[in-house]
Amino acid sequence: MEKKDAQTTIPDNEFAELILAAKAHDSTAIIKLIELFEDDIKRLSKFIYLPDEEAVAEITTEFLEFVMQGEL
Template identity: 35%
Template sequence: MEKENKISVTQKNPPFSTLLLNARSGDGASIIKIVEIFEPDIYNLARFIQLPQEDVIQTLKAELIQLIKQSDIS
């Protein structure tokens, strides 16, 4: 059974801290929303890396997701 204290991410702009807490508890929609928030920065960084842009973007997104899942709340 899922946690009862999860806050819905269906509101238009939930606070980032709410998204982060939900993402860390396994909410896929929150993870997607966080990746969308960082997409402009990811695309900007990808321009400066001397590899195929699609590979760089995919790697940066995967690393961001891994960081979200691994990081400690403290």
């Protein structure tokens, strides 16, 4: 049985707008970014030797720091 690909995709220009809005501390954009990558964050948290909730929080924090400080 094939796994269904449940990942959400958005156009590049919409993603760029989300990044710019998040850098401007728009809470709605930040939440949308987290929701966009939620499945990936949960999947990656399984490879960190921390309780699941702590691993998800750590990845999310690092992701948001990258978005806010990165030159995207």
